[in-house]
Amino acid sequence: MPEGRPRVGLFVTCLVDMMRPSVGFAAVKLLESAGCSVEVPQAQTCCGQPAYNSGDRADTRALAEQTIKAFQGFDYVVAPSGSCAAMIKEHYPTLFDTDPEWKDRAEDLAGRTWELVSFLTDLRGMTAVDSRFAGKVTYHDSCSGLRELGIQAQPRQLLQTIPGVELTEMVERDVCCGFGGTFCVKYADISNKIVTAKTDHILASGADTLLAGDLGCLMNMAGKLQRRGAAIEVRHVAEVLADMTDQPAIGQPARRRA
Amino acid sequence: MQSTSRDFKDNARAALANQTLQKAMKHVKTGFIDKRAKARDRLPEFDDLRDASRDIKDHTLANLDFYLERYEEKVIASGGQVHWAPTAEDARKTVLDICRRVDARVVTKGKSMISEEIALNQAMEEAGLDVVETDLGEYIIQLRKEPPSHIIAPAVHLTKEQVEADFRHHHRELPPERPLSEPLQLVAEARQMLRRRFLEADVGITGANFLVAETGTSIIVTNEGNGDLTQTLPRVHIVVASLEKVVPNLEDVSTILRVLARSATGQEFSSYTTFSTGPRRPDDPDGPEEYHVILLDNGRSNMLGGQFQDMLRCIRCGACMNHCPVYHAVGGHAYGWVYPGPMGAVLTPNLIGVDEAGHLPNASTFCGRCEAVCPMRIPLPKMMRHWREREFERHLSPTAVRAGLAVWAFFARRPKLYHVAMGLQARLLGYFGRASGRFDALPFARGWTKHRDFPAPEGRTFQQLWAEKQSGKAPR
Numbered sequence: 001m002p003e004g005r006p007r008v009g010l011f012v013t014c015l016v017d018m019m020r021p022s023v024g025f026a027a028v029k030l031l032e033s034a035g036c037s038v039e040v041p042q043a044q045t046c047c048g049q050p051a052y053n054s055g056d057r058a059d060t061r062a063l064a065e066q067t068i069k070a071f072q073g074f075d076y077v078v079a080p081s082g083s084c085a086a087m088i089k090e091h092y093p094t095l096f097d098t099d100p101e102w103k104d105r106a107e108d109l110a111g112r113t114w115e116l117v118s119f120l121t122d123l124r125g126m127t128a129v130d131s132r133f134a135g136k137v138t139y140h141d142s143c144s145g146l147r148e149l150g151i152q153a154q155p156r157q158l159l160q161t162i163p164g165v166e167l168t169e170m171v172e173r174d175v176c177c178g179f180g181g182t183f184c185v186k187y188a189d190i191s192n193k194i195v196t197a198k199t200d201h202i203l204a205s206g207a208d209t210l211l212a213g214d215l216g217c218l219m220n221m222a223g224k225l226q227r228r229g230a231a232i233e234v235r236h237v238a239e240v241l242a243d244m245t246d247q248p249a250i251g252q253p254a255r256r257r258a
Numbered sequence: 259m260q261s262t263s264r265d266f267k268d269n270a271r272a273a274l275a276n277q278t279l280q281k282a283m284k285h286v287k288t289g290f291i292d293k294r295a296k297a298r299d300r301l302p303e304f305d306d307l308r309d310a311s312r313d314i315k316d317h318t319l320a321n322l323d324f325y326l327e328r329y330e331e332k333v334i335a336s337g338g339q340v341h342w343a344p345t346a347e348d349a350r351k352t353v354l355d356i357c358r359r360v361d362a363r364v365v366t367k368g369k370s371m372i373s374e375e376i377a378l379n380q381a382m383e384e385a386g387l388d389v390v391e392t393d394l395g396e397y398i399i400q401l402r403k404e405p406p407s408h409i410i411a412p413a414v415h416l417t418k419e420q421v422e423a424d425f426r427h428h429h430r431e432l433p434p435e436r437p438l439s440e441p442l443q444l445v446a447e448a449r450q451m452l453r454r455r456f457l458e459a460d461v462g463i464t465g466a467n468f469l470v471a472e473t474g475t476s477i478i479v480t481n482e483g484n485g486d487l488t489q490t491l492p493r494v495h496i497v498v499a500s501l502e503k504v505v506p507n508l509e510d511v512s513t514i515l516r517v518l519a520r521s522a523t524g525q526e527f528s529s530y531t532t533f534s535t536g537p538r539r540p541d542d543p544d545g546p547e548e549y550h551v552i553l554l555d556n557g558r559s560n561m562l563g564g565q566f567q568d569m570l571r572c573i574r575c576g577a578c579m580n581h582c583p584v585y586h587a588v589g590g591h592a593y594g595w596v597y598p599g600p601m602g603a604v605l606t607p608n609l610i611g612v613d614e615a616g617h618l619p620n621a622s623t624f625c626g627r628c629e630a631v632c633p634m635r636i637p638l639p640k641m642m643r644h645w646r647e648r649e650f651e652r653h654l655s656p657t658a659v660r661a662g663l664a665v666w667a668f669f670a671r672r673p674k675l676y677h678v679a680m681g682l683q684a685r686l687l688g689y690f691g692r693a694s695g696r697f698d699a700l701p702f703a704r705g706w707t708k709h710r711d712f713p714a715p716e717g718r719t720f721q722q723l724w725a726e727k728q729s730g731k732a733p734r
Contacts, residue, residue, distance in 0.1 A: 012720050014670075017719050017721055019684075019713065019715045019716070021718060021719060021720035021724075024724070025720075025723075040721070042677070045669075045670045045671075046670045048670075050666060051667055052643070054646060054659060054663055055643065055645075055647040055649055055651070055655065059671065062667075062671050063670055066671065066673070143623070143625040144626070147625070147627070176625035178583065180623025181624075182659070183620075183623045185705030186620065186659070186705070189274055189709075190270055190274070190584055190587050190621065191623075191709070192709035193588075194583045194587055195710065197583075219713050222711075222713055223696070223710030223711040224710040226696055227698070227711050250713045251696040252696075253694050
């Protein structure tokens with residue numbers, strides 16, 4: 001580990017950038033409280049998964065090269081998403097099998113890249129957070145983070161150090177929510193069936209707050225819960241860990257100014 | 259079998275609306291998964307055995323010609339015959355020729371996916387043969403004239419009420435007032451109906467879970483004992499199996515057997531694991547007079563050395579579909595051909611073409627649960643992605659998808675322009691969505707808003723806010 005304050009480049013992710021910047025600021029706060037200095041390269045956009053999972057190798061590779069260049073020189077690259085982090089960590093190196101120079105650079109980046117919560121616990125040794133959040137919380141394990149990066153215990157460990165949090169697990173917590181990137185619009189009816197089952201389990205858990213580590217899954221589940229008229233609040237886990245929950249929950253109206 | 263994979267979306271929609279099917283599918287979602295998890299937890303070396311099994315198949319596939327030739331030699335040495343069938347047509351013709359030569363009238367069958375793949379029943383029935391499926395699930399779907407919906411549980415899409423109705427309809431010779439609502443009563447009735455057919459059969463056809471190069475043995479793994487009666491009672495036993503079923507020796511079989519049943523049904527071992535080596539010998543008390551193996555290629559040798567070779571490790575346990583949220587949602591018939599679920603999404607385009615089966619590798623969320631449970635560690639999502647790449651290269655992917663992707667990529671590859679565009683979009687959607695916090699309809703996201711609300715963005719992008727914050731911090 002580098003001496004002193006490691007320099008972390010925040011990979012914001014396209015969804016957090018566009019939809020919910022407060023998750024990005026929560027990530028910055030957590031990283032700084034873990035002793036890191038955080039920078040946000042402007043030359044980043046998206047990790048390339050929409051192209052990659054649609055079979056478009058040329059655009060995937062172009063975006064990978066763009067990301068690799070944007071994050072040169074940082075000690076670590078951290079993303080508030082298991083899916084985007086896994087894209088960089090697990091998939092970028094496979095894009096350059098015929099190009100040793102870029103493959104080296106991709107592997108170098110992969111070795112420095114982390115998902116936010118596991119970075120805090122596994123690399124920075126964070127064991128507790130300081131948050132006043134109170135609620136009965138259920139946590140959805142997003143697929144890429146869970147199965148490609150092994151993230152399951154880490155967010156729960158940190159959540160359990162918040163005095164006001166009561167964790168109540170749903171059944172099939174590790175089963176896909178039906179988002180799947182473009183899948184949810186290409187196969188909308190199947191996606192709907194899967195997210196209906198998922199939201200059944202969320203509601204049966206008795207929780208008042210649903211958390212997860214990936215905004216795509218969260219938007220899918222929040223959208224379905226709200227379509228069903230459920231009052232449960234949906235947030236990215238970083239907001240709760242950073243004690244930054246002043247923003248309305250995902251899909252909730254802006255609070256009126258007093 | 260005629261494929262309807264092109265109609266996957268319509269098939270899926272019909273399946274989602276079919277309440278009886280949805281009721282039947284609930285059992286897949288719970289039963290198989292819990293049982294596999296328990297079986298795995300009871301065996302600490304389970305994951306090591308998965309590695310070993312993968313390595314055995316990789317070695318075999320790297321030396322497939324060698325092991326197949328050895329296997330053939332051993333079958334011949336034990337008095338059997340091997341018929342090489344490059345295509346489904348060749349395989350069907352060979353079976354029919356044998357049946358004709360031995361003057362067969364009744365043919366019993368053990369469960370075989372290869373038989374489904376080559377549409378053997380149809381060919382035999384057209385040739386005037388009386389064909390009887392003897393696996394309970396296969397027997398039921400034969401009565402219903404349906405294809406299997408699962409590779410190890412062919413009738414898993416049915417409820418027991420449907421099976422009762424089928425039995426009452428087809429078994430007219432039995433008393434109409436008999437009780438038939440319990441699974442055990444259904445099983446007993448099927449057994450009663452089948453027993454006579456076993457004894458009438460002239461030819462018995464089975465598949466094979468393994469072909470052993472060292473000994474020339476074919477092995478079937480079953481739970482009902484029907485396979486044993488199928489292959490020992492008739493005068494002729496025909497094994498239909500694909501090339502990649504071969505393994506070097508019995509030691510290898512023992513290793514893979516330890517992960518097979520656990521992955522499939524959660525059993526430590528299936529009720530019957532039956533080894534067949536050649537026809538009846540002079541001193542044997544029973545067994546067939548003739549033993550034939552039909553070795554089917556049907557496109558598999560094209561997979562060797564390419565992006566899809568790993569798929570040839572598959573041992574047809576069904577764990578991938580048992581754990582697949584898409585399979586749970588739509589069942590096996592929606593996939594439109596013989597092999598459903600994740601293994602079908604990879605294998606089917608190899609066998610009938612990606613033009614025909616292009617939907618299957620696309621209809622996946624890439625949740626990765628299939629790969630996580632595959633006993634042979636087949637990278638199923640990766641190979642589905644390879645199919646998507648081929649479709650993209652050949653311009654087979656839908657025009658709307660390609661156009662949307664092109665616009666998105668144009669911006670995503672130009673960060674400065676991208677940030678301006680995202681800033682405008684966030685502002686616009688944030689402005690209109692602010693009051694309610696979400697949209698219940700969006701013209702460019704109908705696929706999303708048909709079923710769920712779309713959350714409104716906060717109104718500014720992270721990059722904009724971050725830049726402001728940084729300039730605020732800068733020295734004046």
